[in-house]
Amino acid sequence: MTMTPEQAGWFSGIFGRLVANVEQVLLGKTFVVRLGFVTLVSEGHLLLEDYPGTGKTSFARAIAQSVDGTSNRVQFTPDLLPGDITGVSVFDQQSNHFEFHRGPIFSNIVLADEINRASPKTQSALLEVMEENHVTVDGQTHPVGAPFMVIATQNPIEQAGTYRLPEAQLDRFLMKASIGYPDHASTLRILEGATHRGHEVTVPPVISAATVVEMANLARTVHVDPSINDYVSRLVDATRSAQEVRLGVSVRGALALIRAAKTLAAANGRHYVVPDDIKQLADPVLSHRLVLDPEAEFDGVTAPSIVSQLLIETPPPSDRLAV
Structure with a gap:
């Protein structure tokens, strides 16, 4: 079943309301x-x-409020343990058996603040849940529900006392982005509303969490022409053969780009993916998956610049897409 133009219009309308709300x-x-x-x-x-x-925290909270979901914030520190995130089993003397006490990961939106400050052992506690949407404690599997998204943050300036995220964990993130500082006009608007502290600002719910699941299922039905798959395959292959790259984009990365392009197409009111969807998402989806050659990094080469160059060198489909 392929998404219809009417369904794409419904999807785009809700998506626009969500964005305007946040x-x-x-x-x-x-x-x-x-x-x-x-x-x-x-x-x-x-x-x-x-x-x-x-x-970043306000962003995560506003997304959760917009979809009428729950949110938790976890401050990652060197002494944080895996059980502090996933939860632990506690022995109940009255019932004479272990009861599982859920951790903050059991939420629709989880903000993992300064994720690179926790030890690799604690970071690895997120690997299973980010890939499979459940955690396993003492041999028991506990689903976290849907929708579920981890928004993790890193400080690009301070590196003392941090642990670099391994490639396997970076690959679990669909996208990497940066909010950045607001422009002059936005800063003035923020200062005009300075009577309220950030955590006091709330936004009304736009849709229910169940509707997000419905939108996710619908996004999977967006049409992807074989020429688009070929374009993504050639683009990913190019990252693996680039001279400045030591490790290119994985198959998971290619699948992530297609998944994100389907959602973006529906958000733009289309029931099919076009090459511009791939181009728009290539940097946030692919750049953080590249491992650069040390000499290239020393020369100032960055992953986004490589992706931009590969987009220029890799020709998009020229034939009209059949929908």
Whole structure:
């Protein structure tokens, strides 16, 4: 079953309302807000590498409020244990058996603040739940429900006392983005509303969590022409053979790009994917999956610049897409 134009119109209308709702909190950041909801509906996770005080926590809270879901914030520190995230089994003397006490991961939107400050052992506690939407404690599997998204943050400036995320964990994030500082006009609007503290600002729910699941199922039915799959395959192959790259994009990365492109197409009111969807999402979906050659990094080469160059060198489909 393929999405119909009418369904695409319904999807686009709700998506626009969600974005406008969160923009009441995150002023002047339409592109990042759209990426956040594309990630959510694509059933993925978002990595934000940004400076302190740019609104990351407010962003995560506003997304959860917009979909009438729950949200939790976990401050990652070196002494944080895996059980502090997933939960632990506690022996109940009255019932004479172990009871599972859920951790903060059991929420629709989970903000993993400064994820690279926790030890690799604690970071690895997220690997299973980010891939399979459940956690296993003492041999028992506990689903976290749907929708479910991890929004993790990193500070690009401070590196002391941090642990670099391994490639296997970076690959679990559908996208990596940056909010950045607001422009002059947005800053003025923020200062005009300075009578309210950030955590006091709330946005009304736009849809229910169940509707997000319905949108995710619908996004899977967006038509992808074989020429688009060929384009993504050639683009991914190019990352693996690039001279400055030591490790290119995985198959999971290619699938992530297609999934995100389907959602973006529906958000734009289309029931089919076009090459521009791939181009728009290539940087946030692919760049963080590249491992650069040390000499290239020393010369100032960055992953986004490589992706941009490969988009120029890899020709998109020229034939008219059959829908």
